[in-house]
Amino acid sequence: MEKDGMKMMVKVTKRETVKAVMPLQEYWLPHSNLDLLLPPLDVSVFFCYTKTVVNPNPDGAMVGAPPTFASMIEALKSSLAQVLVSYYAFAGEVVMNSVSEPETLCNNSGVDFVEAAASFQLRFLDLYDPDESVQGKLLPTKRRGVLAVQATEFECGGIVVACTFDHRVADAYSANMFLLSWAEMCRSSKVTIVPCFRRSLLYPRYQNHCYPHHLGIDQMYVTLSELPPSPPRPSKSMQEPDDGAANSSLISRIYCVTASQLQQLQQLASSGVDRKRTKLEAFSSFLWKMLAKSTSVDSGGVGMLTTVSVGIVVDGRTKLIRADMSSYFGNVLSILIGEENASELVERPLSSVAATLHELLHTAATEEHFLALIDWVEAHRPEASMTKIYAKGTEGGGGGGGSLAFVVSSGLRFPMSEIDFGWGRPVFGSYHFPWGGETGYVMPMPSPISNGDWIVYMHLLQPQINFIETEAAHFFRPLNFKYLIHNA
Structure with missing residues (x-):
């Protein structure tokens, strides 16, 4: 390098x-x-x-x-x-x-x-x-x-x-x-x-294939045996030397989004509603529309896709009220999935898309959802299961199979400033999660400056990154140390 x-x-x-x-x-x-x-x-x-x-003493002598x-x-x-x-x-x-x-x-x-x-x-x-x-x-x-x-x-x-x-x-x-x-x-x-x-x-509530079907767990999770076989990938001799590799690979980027931009986005997403949408709902809806728009143009070969799926990672610790889960060590996550027609997403106003996302979170992010998910896994054990939205990527769905998918996982509670080992707070910190497949992954985190800005880690297909940086260069600004030093 x-x-x-x-x-x-x-x-x-x-x-x-x-x-x-x-x-x-x-x-x-x-x-x-x-x-x-x-x-x-x-x-x-x-x-x-x-x-x-x-730091020196008032008399100029160094301490330690x-x-x-x-x-x-x-x-x-x-x-x-x-x-x-x-x-x-x-x-x-x-x-x-x-x-x-x-x-x-x-x-x-x-x-x-x-x-x-x-x-x-x-x-x-x-x-x-x-x-x-x-x-x-x-x-x-x-x-x-x-x-x-x-x-x-x-x-x-x-x-x-x-x-x-x-x-x-x-x-x-x-x-x-x-x-x-x-x-x-x-x-x-x-x-x-x-x-x-x-x-x-x-622990599950039910045994022997008993779980509430009406909650739609089957639309969010799938056993590995139910996955269709992955489409054959072209051999290297069949691929274009430049575009082929770029279109099929995901890359990671880190951006800064200012507090004022987030507030404006939240206002747009909350237009016409009594209860203000959260910044995460507004941001996720904005990105959902942005990636849908990327499918309608020639984005380096992604092509015309019919649907765009968004997955929102929900932590069940605050939902499972039957016990104190605040110190529980392990996975307590579910990925709620919304899927919409790409062209319709582009045409709908941000407030309409945010309303769809809000309804998904309001109806599915509940204690009953997590209890039903635990029961669903029990009903299919010992066969392995996984979220359907990740399976879309492993099937190659994001590379032109008619759909595009990405997941948003909130890192807004990431305790970056508190990870002090005794020599001061970190000037920067971030998760890094290139998780494979072709499903994108996005994690917004608080800025270490503590000024309301967000640091956004993105792991998306190269054409999607290119489109976002062209279409929303004012919103997603490449992160560098100048930002950290200037605002410190």
Whole structure:
């Protein structure tokens, strides 16, 4: 990787395994019915820290000394070993049981911990294109186990701390709990959030193929045996040398959206209604219309598609009121799906599209929906199941099969500013989730500036990104360190 003639290289300097500081009894942690809806997927998250500046006393004398990379590494490893006592699932490994379902073997096999060095300064990191600058360089590749960690030192004294974890074991809410506890342990040697692994909280109500059909779970989820075979992909000799590769691949980009733009969008989405739509509803509706519009033009070969599907990820912790789920560790997610005709989406006003999305969330994001989903999975076990909208991508639906699909997962509760390991708040942090298939993935997160702006991670097909950057360049602005420094 080069920028302005400067070589930007990252070199691994050390690998080791960090285990829980206390010996743990081997324990098999079953996966809940909601865990079983996740295919093998790895999720990454990274945090950027600038060099710690030591403030002088009024008389000009320096107080203490800034931490060195070696001291930060030692603090990260020792606190990780301690926090793994509570978050023991992250020190285990996923294995298949006798009926070929995944379970987590909590055997304290440990976490892969990688140390690395970057040959450039942190301010030159290309945040806009994480595929090139972050993936495979600053993010650890999980070789084994459930969790991997990498800490990278930059020439300026800055550091990036990154994690990659198995989505079958934890959702983003669970990962955020872990990150908060790890940072807290590193600062103060204590943990205030104790994770709950009680799988009985998500036990099914019914057995033997009993579940409420009227809630439409069959339209949102599917067993793997029900999936049609994937269409054959053309051989390399049959593909166009340029357009073929670009059209079939998804790329990741990170943008900034200002608070004023979000407020304007919310006002447009709330036109003519008594109750204001949320910013997430307005944003998701805007993107739904935008991607529908991209199908009606020549977007590098995407072609004329008939329908556009949007999936909204809903966390069930606040919906399942029969128990306190606030510290539950695992997956408590459902993806609600809306599908509309592409040409009709383009013609409808934003407020109409937002009303459709609002109704979907209002009627489906309920406790009964999550209980029915748990029952649905039980009725189909041990056969593997998954969300239909992800299946659209694995079938190649986004590449010209008559439909286009993307998922919006809110990261607005991402506790970026609280991940302080003792050398200050991160100047930036983001999830990175190139999840495969051809279904897009979008995650809005709060800006580290705490000014109401959003940071938006997008993982979409190249033609969709090209269209968005042409059509809405005023709205989605490529993120860079100038934004972070100027607004700090």
